[in-house]
Amino acid sequence: MAGRVDLDGNPIKPMTICMIGAGGFIGSHLCEKLMSETPHTVLAVDVYSDKIKHLLEPTSLPWNGRIQFHRINIKNDSRLEGLIKMADLTVNLAAICTPADYNTRPLDTIYSNFIDALPVVKYCSENGKRLIHFSTCEVYGKTIGAFLPEDSPLRQDPAYFVLSEEASPCIFGPIEKQRWSYACAKQLIERLIYAEGAENGLEFTIVRPFNWIGPRMDFIPGIDGPSEGVPRVLACFSNNLLRHEPLKLVDGGHSQRTFIYIKDAIEAVFLMIENPARANGHIFNVGNPNNEVTVKQLAEMMTQVYSKVSGETPLETPTVDVSSKEFYGEGYDDSDKRIPDMTIINRQLGWNPKTSLWDLLESTLTYQHRTYAEAVKQAMSKTTAN
Ligand SMILES: NC(=O)c1ccc[n+]([C@@H]2O[C@H](COP(=O)([O-])OP(=O)(O)OC[C@H]3O[C@@H](n4cnc5c(N)ncnc54)[C@H](O)[C@@H]3O)[C@@H](O)[C@H]2O)c1
Ligand SMILES: O=C(O)[C@H]1O[C@H](OP(=O)(O)OP(=O)(O)OC[C@H]2O[C@@H](n3ccc(=O)[nH]c3=O)[C@H](O)[C@@H]2O)[C@H](O)[C@@H](O)[C@@H]1O
Numbered sequence: 074m075a076g077r078v079d080l081d082g083n084p085i086k087p088m089t090i091c092m093i094g095a096g097g098f099i100g101s102h103l104c105e106k107l108m109s110e111t112p113h114t115v116l117a118v119d120v121y122s123d124k125i126k127h128l129l130e131p132t133s134l135p136w137n138g139r140i141q142f143h144r145i146n147i148k149n150d151s152r153l154e155g156l157i158k159m160a161d162l163t164v165n166l167a168a169i170c171t172p173a174d175y176n177t178r179p180l181d182t183i184y185s186n187f188i189d190a191l192p193v194v195k196y197c198s199e200n201g202k203r204l205i206h207f208s209t210c211e212v213y214g215k216t217i218g219a220f221l222p223e224d225s226p227l228r229q230d231p232a233y234f235v236l237s238e239e240a241s242p243c244i245f246g247p248i249e250k251q252r253w254s255y256a257c258a259k260q261l262i263e264r265l266i267y268a269e270g271a272e273n274g275l276e277f278t279i280v281r282p283f284n285w286i287g288p289r290m291d292f293i294p295g296i297d298g299p300s301e302g303v304p305r306v307l308a309c310f311s312n313n314l315l316r317h318e319p320l321k322l323v324d325g326g327h328s329q330r331t332f333i334y335i336k337d338a339i340e341a342v343f344l345m346i347e348n349p350a351r352a353n354g355h356i357f358n359v360g361n362p363n364n365e366v367t368v369k370q371l372a373e374m375m376t377q378v379y380s381k382v383s384g385e386t387p388l389e390t391p392t393v394d395v396s397s398k399e400f401y402g403e404g405y406d407d408s409d410k411r412i413p414d415m416t417i418i419n420r421q422l423g424w425n426p427k428t429s430l431w432d433l434l435e436s437t438l439t440y441q442h443r444t445y446a447e448a449v450k451q452a453m454s455k456t457t458a459n
Contacts, residue, residue: 077111079348080423087112090346091156093147093193094166096121098290099207099282102339103164104128108136113346115140116156118147119167123297124289148189157196162346164205165193169255171291173303176251176404186258194262198269203276203353205345208263210236210283210360210411211256214244219409237414238281238356251404263356270354278345278352283360283413287335287433288440296448303401306330310372311441314379315449319393323400326369326392329410333361334433337426344422351421360413361426364433378434383442 077085090107094100096119104125107113117125122142128134129142147153147167157163169178169185190206197204218233227233235241243260245253269275291308292298293315303309313320341359345352366374369392376391397405418424 077347080344080351081348085111085347087114088161088346089114089116089159091116091118091160091163092166093118093153093163094168094207095119095142096124097166098124098287099285099335099339100166101125101128101289102287102335103342104140106339106343108134108140111347113139116160117142118145118153118156120144120146147193148184153192154196154200157193157202158200160202162203162205163193163197164207164342164346165190166207168207168259170209171303171305172252172255172405173401175253175255177402179251179254179404182254183258186255187262190262191265194266194269194275197277198273198275203278203349204266205278205280205342205352206262206266207280207282208259208356209256210281210358210413211408212243212260212263212281213241213408213411214253214256215246215408216410217242217244219244231412234410235362235412235414236358238358238417241414246406249404250406252401252406267356276349276353278354279356280342280345281356281358281413282333282338283358283411284330284332285335285338285359286332287437288444290335293441293445293449295452296445306368306371307437310375311438311445312449314375314383314438315441315445316453317385317388319388319391320372320376321395321400322369322372322392323395324397324407325394326372327367328407329365329367330371331360331362331365331411331413332371332430332433333359333364333426334428334436337361337428341418341422341424344424348422355417355421357418357421358413358415359418360411360415361428362412362415363426364430365412366430374430375434375438378431379438379442382435382439383446 095117101124169182175182213236216234218228266277270277286307291304293312294302310320372392376387380387
């Protein structure tokens, strides 16, 4: 821990980080690594603490005193400004970020991703504090290629689909496609942060994650989340596998995604935290362009990997098609393809992802099986008995 230096060889001073949304998936991994590998202090803000409980208790933990949990809803709590003032850096992760909510709870989605982030930006700007804000790859929306004729050779040209921070447009669907309420709110908060930087000198970094996945992502419906809840795809498919039921492919599972292992992605955030001179004023894509699959291919791979780690034989028909209207309701729409351009993060921070899709699914599904298989079995036998 001693003798940490930044990318330019300068010693890194211990800092205090106000982490908002610290109790979520990404926050829990960030806190874990900050506690075990650095001398930094975390003021962890969230409404939930279950995913970081192992870092808060017992008090005999080696980092005791370097992490404090503040149960605060940032919508309406005057303690927020004090915590931001106490910190050197604020990392804002708080958001509604599950697609099932975007078209069914569009107001909550817009408030959470734009309105509720406003005071965070304001307090950082007014108090001269650095901000790392979590946006999303969804701000790119659809690729330009998606609007070309099916048989156009330009569809194969990276210029029409690789998503670049400084060159790609943000292409969303019509307003009645409320799926885009999230992306649009995130885009506007990015523009506001950028403007605070330009007009008032706010020191900021914006992160655009591209499908980060791994242990502790979302919840398994009926086990550690609502039975009717719809988490993101990793947890949806994990839930299907744990229950031995077919994986649901929305509109045929033709959409493409690049998945990155949470532990690779956290390395990138660490570099941003500890190299302000290289990270300030930048927007960074953080993803793994080598791990591209269609959702259908993801389902097939997860089925194979789960069979390996659980020892269970896969179903004869492992997937089933479902329409997006049936699965998500009215107003759903989708991003067609998401390949991050890595030029800027490479140039500024020298970072590259490492883990292949197969390897990251193997460690993640091993975790899902160990954590949930028994609880799911018990819940299913209770339902059958009733
Ligand atoms: N996981 C990904 O791949 C991914 C991709 C793109 C963008 N992001 C962005 O990264 C951030 C974190 O994502 P995540 O995957 O960890 O999500 P998450 O839902 O696991 O974590 C978000 C946390 O914020 C907390 N929160 C929400 N509203 C709050 C409020 N009003 N007050 C206090 N706490 C509040 C939630 O309780 C939750 O613990 C989000 O801004 C999301 O939009 C994540
Ligand atoms: O992770 C990201 O980078 C961003 O993208 C996600 O959006 P998306 O990738 O569409 O969300 P998932 O729930 O992970 O779905 C991925 C794809 O799988 C499909 N899907 C999902 C669940 C399911 O059971 N079956 C299924 O086919 C969806 O329709 C979509 O095409 C979420 O918006 C955010 O968490 C985040 O900002």
